[in-house]
Amino acid sequence: MSKFILNIIHRPEMVPEYAEKVTGQGKKEDIGRKSLLTESLDIFKLQQEIAHENGFKTTIQMTYASLFNEEAVQLAKEHHEKYGDEIGLTLLGLPCKEFREKYKTKDFCIWMFSMEDKKSIVNDVFEKFHEVFGFYPTSTGSYYMDADLTNYIKEKYPMVKCAVATCWEEGPKAYRTCNNSWYTLFDGGPWNPWIPSKANTHAPAANAEEDSGIVAIPHLSRDLLACFDGNGSNFGTHPQNVLRGMIYKDGEYPYLFNLIDQYKSLQKYNNGYAYNMMFVGPGWMNKMGRWEAPYELLVKSYRDGMAYYAELRDKGEIEDMTMTEFADWYRVNKSYTEPECALWKDILYGSEKQLFWYVDPYLRTCVDMNQGGALIDLRPYVAKLEWPVGIGTKHVQDASYPFLIQSMYRAGYFTHYAGEGTIKSLKVSYEGEEVDLCLCRTKGKYSKKGKDTILTLDPVEIEFSDLKLKLVTTFTFTEGSSEIKVSRKIIEMSNPDAKVHLNEYMTACYGTTEYPEDMCGITLRCAGKEETKELSYNYKCREESVSNATKVEAVVPQINTRVSLIPGSTGMEGYLREGYAFSPMFTLGLTKTISNSEELITCLKLEKAD
Amino acid sequence: MSQAGKGRLNYRCPSCFMRDLDIDMFYDKDTEEYYCLRCQFTGKEDEVLKLNEMARFRYKNLLKRITDFE
Ligand SMILES: [Zn+2]
Numbered sequence: 001m002s003k004f005i006l007n008i009i010h011r012p013e014m015v016p017e018y019a020e021k022v023t024g025q026g027k028k029e030d031i032g033r034k035s036l037l038t039e040s041l042d043i044f045k046l047q048q049e050i051a052h053e054n055g056f057k058t059t060i061q062m063t064y065a066s067l068f069n070e071e072a073v074q075l076a077k078e079h080h081e082k083y084g085d086e087i088g089l090t091l092l093g094l095p096c097k098e099f100r101e102k103y104k105t106k107d108f109c110i111w112m113f114s115m116e117d118k119k120s121i122v123n124d125v126f127e128k129f130h131e132v133f134g135f136y137p138t139s140t141g142s143y144y145m146d147a148d149l150t151n152y153i154k155e156k157y158p159m160v161k162c163a164v165a166t167c168w169e170e171g172p173k174a175y176r177t178c179n180n181s182w183y184t185l186f187d188g189g190p191w192n193p194w195i196p197s198k199a200n201t202h203a204p205a206a207n208a209e210e211d212s213g214i215v216a217i218p219h220l221s222r223d224l225l226a227c228f229d230g231n232g233s234n235f236g237t238h239p240q241n242v243l244r245g246m247i248y249k250d251g252e253y254p255y256l257f258n259l260i261d262q263y264k265s266l267q268k269y270n271n272g273y274a275y276n277m278m279f280v281g282p283g284w285m286n287k288m289g290r291w292e293a294p295y296e297l298l299v300k301s302y303r304d305g306m307a308y309y310a311e312l313r314d315k316g317e318i319e320d321m322t323m324t325e326f327a328d329w330y331r332v333n334k335s336y337t338e339p340e341c342a343l344w345k346d347i348l349y350g351s352e353k354q355l356f357w358y359v360d361p362y363l364r365t366c367v368d369m370n371q372g373g374a375l376i377d378l379r380p381y382v383a384k385l386e387w388p389v390g391i392g393t394k395h396v397q398d399a400s401y402p403f404l405i406q407s408m409y410r411a412g413y414f415t416h417y418a419g420e421g422t423i424k425s426l427k428v429s430y431e432g433e434e435v436d437l438c439l440c441r442t443k444g445k446y447s448k449k450g451k452d453t454i455l456t457l458d459p460v461e462i463e464f465s466d467l468k469l470k471l472v473t474t475f476t477f478t479e480g481s482s483e484i485k486v487s488r489k490i491i492e493m494s495n496p497d498a499k500v501h502l503n504e505y506m507t508a509c510y511g512t513t514e515y516p517e518d519m520c521g522i523t524l525r526c527a528g529k530e531e532t533k534e535l536s537y538n539y540k541c542r543e544e545s546v547s548n549a550t551k552v553e554a555v556v557p558q559i560n561t562r563v564s565l566i567p568g569s570t571g572m573e574g575y576l577r578e579g580y581a582f583s584p585m586f587t588l589g590l591t592k593t594i595s596n597s598e599e600l601i602t603c604l605k606l607e608k609a610d
Numbered sequence: 611m612s613q614a615g616k617g618r619l620n621y622r623c624p625s626c627f628m629r630d631l632d633i634d635m636f637y638d639k640d641t642e643e644y645y646c647l648r649c650q651f652t653g654k655e656d657e658v659l660k661l662n663e664m665a666r667f668r669y670k671n672l673l674k675r676i677t678d679f680e
């Protein structure tokens with residue numbers, strides 16, 4: 001298969017986010033302002049015109065506000081007839097006179113409402129849509145769709161097949177970039193389309209029983225390296241986001257095309273399939289300009305982006321679909337357990353950094369080749385964590401899927417002065433010297449063998465004062481296993497008789513943000529053939545170890561997760577380390593002394609705790 | 611001195627931008643300067659433009675078309 005699929009989505013947002021705040025500067029708020037409505041509709045028309053000129057069909061996601069606007073409704077009907085555009089319904093763009101009068105709130109993000117309001121809003125919006133068009137939509141969406149919301153929609157409107165359901169790594173970083181005032185906190189999901197589970201939108205369904213009934217698509221296709229550290233809203237298939245990042249000079253932004261091309265290149269890792277989506281809210285093309293980018297440049301970038309997609313289409317390299325067409329295609333061509341993979345390279349900063357991203361229904365992880373193959377992100381999807389969000393729940397705004405490892409939020413290898421950060425890596429020691437693979441920069445290669453996804457790293461060189469060696473790391477992800485097998489093999493030694501000590505370790509905690517959570521309640525356990533040692537986390541900096549280890553594990557009840565390291569051979573020592581208040585982490589490890597040509601195999605396993 | 615408003619374009623603070631913060635600046639027409647509410651930056655339009663140029667230093671591939679993604 002060779003398929004690169006494109007979804008283009010437009011929404012007639014009668015009161016664009018930003019627009020009222022920016023264009024209305026110095027005026028009293030009035031969301032019914034005539035000039036605002038006219039301009040908003042004009043932007044939608046222009047976006048549609050640009051797509052159609054380039055021969056694309058779009059998915060028109062009607063907003064609640066636009067359902068009260070005859071011209072917007074008429075345009076949607078015409079474009080459906082003439083261009084084959086799909087008429088869908090978004091839960092973005094709720095604000096309008098009718099909405100404010102009924103709900104008496106300025107809230108506008110569907111996942112943050114109380115469950116009672118979510119239901120009522122869904123009913124209102126879907127029924128109004130039906131009243132206007134005479135049918136129910138088959139696609140919907142928002143920046144985030146929580147599981148309870150999706151489940152309700154599917155129960156009430158089972159014809160819905162597709163939804164924009166998250167925005168990749170839009171969380172604490174976006175919040176901070178927006179002066180701590182943009183509450184879209186939903187890190188930790190897949191970057192490409194997936195089938196959400198009924199329990200948690202981020203975590204893909206493992207089988208029909210867990211299937212929420214929709215195909216989820218991300219809001220934009222994001223840069224998998226730049227967004228992991230920087231402000232996500234600068235690096236995506238959203239031309240004006242690229243301008244926001246100031247990633248252009250003299251009206252040229254090759255980065256946008258590099259990004260699209262890199263997404264296309266992901267076909268190599270996903271059985272020939274790749275995906276892109278462009279979804280620019282009208283606020284980004286308003287006449288006042290957007291920050292330092294004038295209107296003309298905003299429009300030019302949209303035209304250029306669309307023209308580039310058209311160029312690819314004309315070469316037979318990309319195919320446009322509406323959201324519902326895509327959902328149908330996805331259902332036929334993908335299975336629940338097939339992983340989504342991306343070997344991603346830096347295309348902006350000129351470094352040689354390379355990351356490997358992996359998602360399946362059991363876990364999401366990221367391997368950093370620039371740190372010798374350290375795991376820098378780990379989300380235990382296998383827990384299928386029930387995490388209600390919105391008013392009246394424990395998480396009014398925070399919809400992120402919790403991590404065990406997130407090396408940006410909870411430090412990785414490097415910490416200031418004391419303590420440890422979250423990371424999974426290997427330490428090699430010899431006669432009192434120790435080297436962590438985090439300091440060995442390398443590259444990786446992807447391969448596939450039956451049900452195994454294999455990432456093989458180029459050999460790294462380790463130099464002690466009295467010994468040099470080369471070591472190769474291989475990661476194997478077996479479909480459906482909820483495990484990552486890691487092999488560390490010594491392939492060369494300057495002294496073939498030397499023996500080195502390998503320490504495969506994982507330092508972890510749990511959370512969704514930069515700030516520490518209480519670790520009390522976590523149980524750490526190391527089991528050996530002869531004995532088992534266990535401790536309950538209490539910040540006492542304790543350590544335990546067993547010989548002939550069979551398993552070392554942590555049970556984290558706060559996120560209903562059991563994480564363990566399992567030896568792939570006999571004769572390993574297993575250890576655990578509790579942290580302390582200044583280092584609220586735990587460490588699990590397996591160690592063994594090995595010789596040249598020998599290999600240390602361990603397995604990281606994730607399970608639901610209860 | 612009357613209240614500040616918006617300038618010709620809605621410039622962000624270049625100093626904050628470089629620490630990944632998007633903060634709109636306001637314009638003081640008496641001094642013809644933009645200023646930031648959050649940090650201490652203040653500057654005329656040409657200085658803002660120059661600093662925005664500088665902010666791009668980290669994008670070493672800003673103008674490079676890339677075809678190899680291995
Ligand atoms: Zn500032």
